[in-house]
Amino acid sequence: MAVSAADEALRIPTFDDVQMARNRIAGIAHRTPVLTSRTADAATGARLFFKAENFQRGGAFKFRGAYNAIAALREKGSRQGVVAFSSGNHAQAIAYAARLQGVAATIVMPADAPDMKVAATRGYGADVVFYDRYKEDRSAISARLAAERGAVLIPPFDHADVIAGQGTAILELIEEVGELDLIVTPLGGGGLLGGTALAARERSPGATIVGVEPEAGNDGQQSLRQGRIVEIAIPKSIADGALTPSIGAHNFPIIQRAVADIVTVSDAQLVETMRFFGERMKIVVEPTGCLAAAAVLEGVLACAGKRVGIVLSGGNVDLATYGALLQAT
Missing domain, CATH: 3.40.50.1100 (Rossmann fold)
Structure with missing residues (x-):
């Protein structure tokens, strides 16, 4: 039976879709580790839980x-x-x-x-x-x-089953560490943030959900604040996985209902966060994967006294580029 993209046009995913996604990927996708750092906790005054999707198959939550x-x-x-x-x-x-x-x-x-x-x-x-x-x-x-x-x-984010699949990462995180006060995820096209919102609203309803974009590409922030999808010119940033002109029609209604805010971080803040993970936690996280963590570790988001879930969305970065970015600052 042929299935076209048009069949997905109006289907906004629900938490039931996230649960079905978990069943489909069980035993195929990795249940990625949740990492902690006493150094990061001390610096922020919070209890931080890093969902390490850089250890996912293919190197990212995708x-x-x-x-x-x-x-x-x-x-x-x-x-x-x-x-x-x-x-x-x-x-x-x-x-x-x-x-x-x-x-x-x-x-x-x-x-x-x-x-x-x-x-x-x-x-x-x-x-x-x-x-x-x-x-x-x-x-x-x-x-x-x-x-x-x-x-x-199959678009990278504007697709009901893609969004539902991404939501399984936060579902696993909450199952492992319990309810959270704040959940922070990277934001490009919105598939991860939309899926996160679906899972969090059901499993940690008291959590505040925040998305993080590169400073140069804040289309999601503009969209949330204006109540409509805002399209921008293709931005330029080292966060190559988040260089989208707009967020998706499938995930925007979810984000509008459940996401408290969208903030931005600079490329310099992303590099410092990459450095922290490399030096202190001994892991490689790509610039896009550092978006959420940078907002917390660089003080963009106040989180003292809170239990905070942070998605490290991926680790796919060319090592020469990785080294050059760290060396340049």
Whole structure:
């Protein structure tokens, strides 16, 4: 049975979708560790719990949503290939999830995507098609390829099953550490923040939920404050996984209902947070993966006396770039 992107047009996911996603990914996606740091706790006056999705399959939380979306298609009888567009982490996740489920994958990636992310995507067996992120429309290119190849388009964040899959990360975190006062997640297109909100409202209803964007790309912050989806020019930041012009129509209603605020951090703050994780916690976290942690560790969010859940969304960064960023400051 053919399934088109139009079938997803009006379906806003619910907590039931998150629970179904957990069942689909059980035993496939890693239940990633929750890390703590006495140094970070002392510096912030809070009790911090880092959900380390840099240890997820494919190196980022994106594997959750990608695997769930493809599995849901297969449950509906689809054997079509899939097309996705992504700067890297969703690309790798779709490629990997598709290979595991015997599905062909085509990934549309910006020509300036990190080499390691391109190599990993191809290594999982996907066909990579490049585009100019500042001049070309990745959505239009992907839709054309999907039509030409008889495939299903799975966007990186604006898709009900992708959002539901991402929500499983916070579901696991709350199950492990109990209810939280504050939950902070990175924000690019909003799939992770939307999924986080679905899970948190059911399992830790007293928690304040905050999203964190790069300073150069605060479309989500503008959208939440204006009550409508605001589109901006493609931003430039070292947080390459969050360089989106707008958040998604599927997740914006969820964010409006459940997210208290969206804040921003600078590239310099991201580098300092990368340094903290490398030096003090001995882990590699990519710039985008540091967004939520930077807001807490750099004092953008006041969290003294609170139990705080923080998503480290990924660890896919070229080591030469990683070293250069740390050396430059």
